[in-house]
Amino acid sequence: MLTEERQGVYQTHEVKNQPTPLENYNLYLEDQPLREAVERHHASWMEDRLRAFGEHIGRAEFLELGNLANKFSPVLQTHDRFGNRRDEVEFHPAYYELMGTGIAAEMHALPWNRPERGAHVARAAIHYLLSQVEAGVGCPITMSFASVPALRIQLEVADEWVPRVTSTKYDRRVIPAAEKTGSMIGMAMTEKQGGSDVRANDTRAVPVGAEGPGQEYLLTGHKWFVSGIMADAFLATAHTDNGLTCFFVPKFLPDGTKNRFFMLRLKDKVGNRSNATGEVELLDTWARMVGEEGRGVPTIIEMVNHTRLDCAIGMASVMRQAVSQAMHYCAHRAAFGNTLIDQPLMQNVLADLALESEAATTLMMRMAQAYDEVREDPEARHFARMVTAVGKYWTCKRAPHFVFECMECLGGGGYVEECNMPRLYREAPVCAIWEGSGNVISLDMLRALHKDPQTLPAFLAELDHARGGDKRLDAFLDKLPGEFAGLDGIETRARRIMEKLALALQATLLMRFAPDYVADAFIASRIAGDHGHEYGTLPKNTAFRDIIDRVRPKTD
Ligand SMILES: Cc1cc2nc3c(=O)[nH]c(=O)nc-3n(C[C@H](O)[C@H](O)[C@H](O)COP(=O)(O)OP(=O)(O)OC[C@H]3O[C@@H](n4cnc5c(N)ncnc54)[C@H](O)[C@@H]3O)c2cc1C
Numbered sequence: 001m002l003t004e005e006r007q008g009v010y011q012t013h014e015v016k017n018q019p020t021p022l023e024n025y026n027l028y029l030e031d032q033p034l035r036e037a038v039e040r041h042h043a044s045w046m047e048d049r050l051r052a053f054g055e056h057i058g059r060a061e062f063l064e065l066g067n068l069a070n071k072f073s074p075v076l077q078t079h080d081r082f083g084n085r086r087d088e089v090e091f092h093p094a095y096y097e098l099m100g101t102g103i104a105a106e107m108h109a110l111p112w113n114r115p116e117r118g119a120h121v122a123r124a125a126i127h128y129l130l131s132q133v134e135a136g137v138g139c140p141i142t143m144s145f146a147s148v149p150a151l152r153i154q155l156e157v158a159d160e161w162v163p164r165v166t167s168t169k170y171d172r173r174v175i176p177a178a179e180k181t182g183s184m185i186g187m188a189m190t191e192k193q194g195g196s197d198v199r200a201n202d203t204r205a206v207p208v209g210a211e212g213p214g215q216e217y218l219l220t221g222h223k224w225f226v227s228g229i230m231a232d233a234f235l236a237t238a239h240t241d242n243g244l245t246c247f248f249v250p251k252f253l254p255d256g257t258k259n260r261f262f263m264l265r266l267k268d269k270v271g272n273r274s275n276a277t278g279e280v281e282l283l284d285t286w287a288r289m290v291g292e293e294g295r296g297v298p299t300i301i302e303m304v305n306h307t308r309l310d311c312a313i314g315m316a317s318v319m320r321q322a323v324s325q326a327m328h329y330c331a332h333r334a335a336f337g338n339t340l341i342d343q344p345l346m347q348n349v350l351a352d353l354a355l356e357s358e359a360a361t362t363l364m365m366r367m368a369q370a371y372d373e374v375r376e377d378p379e380a381r382h383f384a385r386m387v388t389a390v391g392k393y394w395t396c397k398r399a400p401h402f403v404f405e406c407m408e409c410l411g412g413g414g415y416v417e418e419c420n421m422p423r424l425y426r427e428a429p430v431c432a433i434w435e436g437s438g439n440v441i442s443l444d445m446l447r448a449l450h451k452d453p454q455t456l457p458a459f460l461a462e463l464d465h466a467r468g469g470d471k472r473l474d475a476f477l478d479k480l481p482g483e484f485a486g487l488d489g490i491e492t493r494a495r496r497i498m499e500k501l502a503l504a505l506q507a508t509l510l511m512r513f514a515p516d517y518v519a520d521a522f523i524a525s526r527i528a529g530d531h532g533h534e535y536g537t538l539p540k541n542t543a544f545r546d547i548i549d550r551v552r553p554k555t556d
Contacts, residue, residue, distance in 0.1 A: 017333060017334055018332075018333070019328060019329050019331075019332030019333060020332070021060070022324060022325055022328040022553065022555060023058070023059070023060040023063050024058060024059055024060050024555075025058045025553055025555045026051065026054040026055045026058050027054040027057060027058045027129050027132060027553075028050045028051055028053065028054025028055075028125070028129060029051060029054055029055075030054075030324075030553035030554060030555070031054075031320065031361075031553070032550050032551070033357075033358045033361045033362060033514070033550070033551065034125060034128065034129075034320075034361055034365070036513065037121070037125075037361065037362060037365035037366075037513075038050065038118075038121060038122065038125055038365075040365075040513060041118060041121040041365055041366070041368070041369040041372070042117045042118035042121065042369075042372070043118030043119070043121040043122040043125065044118070045116075045118065045122075046118070046122035046125070049105075049122075050122070050125055050126070050129070053105055053126060053129060053130075054129055056101075057101065057129060057130060057132075057133050062101075062133060063133055064094075065094040065095075065097055065098050065133065065134065066094075066098070066133040066134030066274075066420065066423070067094075067420065067423075068092055068094035069091070069092055069094040069095040069098055069134050069136060069137075069274035070134065070136065070273050070274050070423055071092075072092035072094075073273045073274065074089045074090065074091045074092075074095070074230075074266065074274070074275075074276040075089065075090050075266075076088075076089050076263055076265060076266045076276070076278065077089070077090060078262075078263060078264075085258075085262070087258075087261060087262060087263045088174050088230070089229060089230045089263070089266070089276045089278070091172075091230075091274070091276070092274075095134075095136070095137070095274050096170075096172050098130070098133065098134050098136075098137045098274075099137050099140070099141070099170055099172070100170040101130065102126075102127075102130050102137050102141045102170075103141065103167075103168055103169070103170035103182060104168050104169075104170065105126050105130070106123065106126065106168055107123060107126045107127050107130060107141050107145070108141045108142075108144040108145040108165070108166070108184075109144075109145060109148070109165070109166040109167075109168070110122055110123040110126070111123055111371070111372075111375075112145075112148050112162070112166050113166055113168075115375065117372055117376065118372060119372065120368045120369065120371040120372045121365060121368045121369050121372060123145070123368070124309075124313050124364060124365060124367075124368035125365075127141075127142070127310060127313045127314070127317070128313050128314075128316060128317040128320065128361070128364070129317070131313070131314050131317035131318065132317050132318075132320060132321035132324075134274060135272065135314055135317065135318060135424075135427045136272050136273065136274030136275035136427075137274070137275070138275075138310065138313075138314045138317075139227045139228055139272065139275045139277075139434075140184055140186065140227065140228030140230070140231060140275060141184075142306075142307055142310040142314075143184075143185055143186050143187050143227070143228050143231070143303070143307060144165050144183075144184045144185045144228075144231070145306060145310070146187075146303045146304070146305075146306030146307045146310065147165060147185035147187070147235055147303055148162055148165060148166065149302040149303065149306065150235055150246070150290065150291075150299060150300060150302040150303040151165070151185075151235075151248070151290070153290055153291045153299055153302065154213060154214055154248070154288070154289070154290040154291060155214075156214050156288075157214070157248050157288055157290060161177070161183065161185075161233065161248075164177055164180070164182060164183035164232070165182075165183050165184070165185055167181055167182035167183070168182070169181035169182045170182055171183070172230070174230070174251070175252075176252040176256045177232045177233070177250065177251075177252065178256075180232070183231075183232040183233065184228060184230070184231040184232055185231055185232070185233050185234065185235065186226060186227060186228040186229065186231035186233075186234045186235075187226075187227075187234060187235050187236075187300070187303060187307070188223040188226045188234045188235070188236040188237070188249070188280065189201070189223075189236070189237045189300065190223065190224050190225040191203065191221070191222060191223060191224050192222065192224045195224070195225070196436070196437060196440045198237055198244065198296075198297065199244055199297070201221070201237050201238060201239060201244060202221050202222075202239070203219055203220065203221025203222070203223070203236070203237070203238040203239065203282060204219070204220050204221060204238060204239055204240075205217040205218070205219050205238040205239065205240050205245060205247060205287065205289075206218050206220075206240075207240075208286075211240075211293070212289065212293060213289050213290070213291060213292060213293070214288060214289060215288065215289050216286065216287070216288060217238075217240070217247060217286075217287050217288070217289055218284040218285065218286060218287070219236065219238045219247060219249065219282045219284075219285045219287050220282055220283055220284055220285070221238060221282050222279065222280065222281050222282065223236065223279070223280045223282070224279055225267065225277055225279075226277065226278050226279070226280050227275055227276070227277040228275065228276070228277075229263060229266070229276045229277065229278040229280070230276060231251075232250065232251055232252075233248060233249060233250040233251060234248075234249045235247070235248060235249075235290065235300055235303060236248075236249045236282075236287065237296045237297075237300060238282075238287075238296075240293055240294070242293045242294040243293070243294030243295075243296070244294065244296035244297060245289060245291070245292075245293050245294060245295070245296040245299075246289070246290045246291050246295075246296040246299035246300045247287035247288065247289055247290060248287060248288045248289075248290050249261065249282070249285060249286070249287045250286075253286055259285055259286050260282065260283050260284055260285045260286070261280060261282065261285055262280060262281040262282075262283065263278050263279070263280055264278070264279040264280065264281060265278065265279055266278045267279070269430075270426050270429070270430075271423065271425075271426025271427040271428070271429070271430060272426075272427055272430045273426075304435060304436075305384075305385075305388055306371075307434075307435050308388050308389070308392040308435050308436060308441070309364075309367055309368065309371065309388055309391075309392070311392045311395070311396055311431035311432075311434065311435055312360075312363065312364040312367055312391045312392050312395040312396070312431075313364045313367075313368070314431050315360070315395045315396050315398070315399040315428070315431050315432075316357075316360040316361050316363070316364040316395055318399055318403060318424050318427050318428055319356065319357045319360050319361075319395075319398070319399055319402050319403065320357055320360075320361060321420070321424060322402065322403045322406035322407070322421065322424045323350075323353045323354060323356075323357045323402075323406055323551060324552075324553050325406060325410065325414075325419070325420065325421060325424075326350065326353060326405075326406040326407075326409035326410065327341070327350060327354075327409075327548065327551065327552040327553070328552075328553065328555065329409060329410045329413075329414075330346055330350060330409055331552065333411075340409075341548065341552075344544075345536060346409070347544040347545065347548065348536040348537070348538050348542070348544060349405070349409065349535050349536035350409070350544075350548050351521065351538055351542060351543075351544040351547040351548050352525070352535040352536055352537065352538050353402065353405060353406060353409075353535055354547050354548055354550065354551035354552075355518065355521055355522050355525070355538075355547060356398060356402055356535070357402075357551060358510070358514065358518060358550070358551055359506040359509075359510060359522060360395050360398065360399075360506075362506065362509045362510060362513065362514065363391050363394070363395060363502070363505060363506050363509065364391060364395060366387065366391075366505070366509055367384075367387050367388060367391045370383055370384040370387050370388075371384060380458075382452060382454040382455045382457075382458035382459075383455075383458040383459060383461075383462055385448050385452065385455050386445065386448060386449075386455045386456070386458065386459040386501075387459065387462075387505070389436075389441050389442075389444050389445040389448060389498075390445065390459075390498055390501045390502050390505065391502070391505075392431075392435070392436065392441055393438060393441045393442060393445075393495075393498045393502065394498065394499065394502030394503075394506075395431075396431040396432035396438075397432055397438060399428040399429075399431070399432070400425075400428040400429045400432075402428070402535075403421070403424050403425045403427075403428045404425060405534070405535045406421065406424075407421045407422075407424075407425055438495065439494075439495070441498075442494035442495050442497075442498050443491065443494060445494065445497070445498060445501075446490060446491065446494055449484070456481075456484060459501065459505075460477075460480065460481065462505070462508070463477050463480070463504050463505065463508045464477070465508065465512060466507070466508035466509075466511040466512050469511050469512075469519075470511060470519070470520075470523055472523050472524070472527055472528040473504075473507055473508065473511060473523050473527055476500075476503075476504060476507070476527045476528075477504060477508075480500060480501070480504060483496075483497050483500060484497075503526050503527060504527075506522065506526070507519070507522055507523050507526065507527050510522050510523075511523070515546070515550070517542075517543035517546050517547060518547055518550065520542075520543075521538055521539075521542045521543065521547060524538070524539050524542070525537070525538050525539070
């Protein structure tokens with residue numbers, strides 16, 4: 001005979017030694033390195049909003065939206081039941097709510113709506129926070145944000161569309177933009193025969209009447225990867241007789257009828273599944289020329305630079321969420337008689353991960369500040385150009401292995417879909433591939449040095465701010481210029497150079513702004529060479545507990 005409480009539930013055991021979920025915590029308040037960066041980089045005027053935002057998105061109900069938006073991936077509806085073309089994508093309501101939250105928080109527009117010091121930094125913080133809940137909203141919101149500098153190149157397009165794009169009222173309806181409360185913008189460059197090499201585009205543009213910037217054209221060709229495909233308009237590249245050119249392609253024509261923007265299918269991606277990335281055919285598709293004819297790359301690069309900034313923000317965010325989960329688990333799980341977070345070898349792993357996460361956060365916030373600086377002083381563009389390439393490369397490269405290591409901290413449960421680790425793991429490689437894959441972004445750094453001789457001195461001058469604080473770091477900095485002394489084989493060495501520049505910048509930023517015990521451990525491991533290939537190889541005199549406590553979200 002079963003006792004009453006055991007009847008019907010097959011209760012064989014009591015669940016114990018399992019953590020509660022990491023939820024109902026303030027993602028902003030519990031992130032010390034982020035808060036310090038917000039203050040340091042002149043964004044304290046956003047403090048109240050960031051606190052409220054961190055509280056709102058850390059609630060259990062909101063965190064669940066990220067799970068739902070991924071579990072129920074978007075579905076393409078090419079036709080209606082009568083056979084008419086629809087070319088629309090349906091998402092789970094959770095995705096719409098996440099998008100609406102990001103737009104209301106001005107993740108897509110803060111620096112454009114409030115052009116004051118610290119606005120890029122504050123926006124970076126919003127992006128970094130929201131992407132911890134679900135990174136799949138990052139891409140479409142980023143592209144809308146990044147489109148604004150490119151749109152502004154063509155005034156007649158900008159006058160009509162920038163107010164729509166910077167609106168804080170998200171409107172998901174597939175109707176003419178003039179009838180909506182807000183619009184989104186995407187980017188359509190990549191084609192089958194060439195993604196990195198965008199000059200290989202086959203799409204052709206022919207003028208409807210008059211030719212030149214702002215004029216009407218018809219585009220015919222295909223686009224092989226179009227993310228945020230539900231956007232209201234796209235910046236697309238196509239060839240005219242005078243070379244690769246940038247065009248503005250809206251989903252609806254000025255008379256309110258549909259443009260010829262045919263969606264073929266959605267990509268079945270490794271991760272980033274809540275974001276709809278599709279393939280598109282253009283057939284006499286109406287467009288307006290943006291920027292000078294034949295100058296498509298320099299025009300759209302205005303957008304690309306901002307999306308590259310966001311790749312670093314997005315991956316720092318993924319890293320932050322992964323290490324938060326790892327720390328939370330280890331703080332609430334015991335093995336062999338002791339809590340994991342108190343065991344020496346696990347402390348080494350967690351401290352090492354904490355260092356990496358703090359370095360990524362600090363770097364991406366410095367990148368965002370560089371964009372603020374350019375608005376005050378055009379000379380700051382030399383550093384901004386270089387730090388965009390270096391920061392994008394390094395943060396995106398570090399994320400995948402980092403997330404795997406965090407996953408391992410959770411043991412078997414970390415490999416199970418019910419927690420968010422698999423989602424973070426699948427998300428982690430995307431930004432390294434998108435918007436300049438590793439090699440391409442490394443070569444871009446070399447191109448920047450070649451085209452603008454002031455980029456390297458500007459970057460080295462930034463590093464010099466930390467001189468005199470640590471002999472090991474000074475010695476590392478002394479050797480850096482030598483990397484560029486001989487051009488022989490420099491292309492082959494480009495990744496190695498990127499790595500050194502990134503580590504130097506992270507170390508100098510931590511030296512200047514983080515507690516001594518953080519900078520010391522980072523320099524000892526990443527600069528002075530006492531670091532293995534895996535995490536958990538910090539030297540034994542490291543301030544493990546202090547480093548962990550600084551980064552761990554305190555939820556108890
Ligand atoms: C999830 C996702 C979303 C995307 N969304 C969009 C979008 O919205 N809009 C859009 O236009 N595109 C989008 N893309 C496409 C993306 O930008 C391209 O995949 C990327 O630029 C690489 O181009 P490719 O795929 O043609 O690869 P390739 O250009 O064939 O590159 C393959 C590899 O070769 C390397 N390589 C290239 N040239 C060189 C060289 N000279 N020297 C050494 N190595 C080199 C690259 O680094 C890469 O590792 C998306 C991609 C993904 C995965």
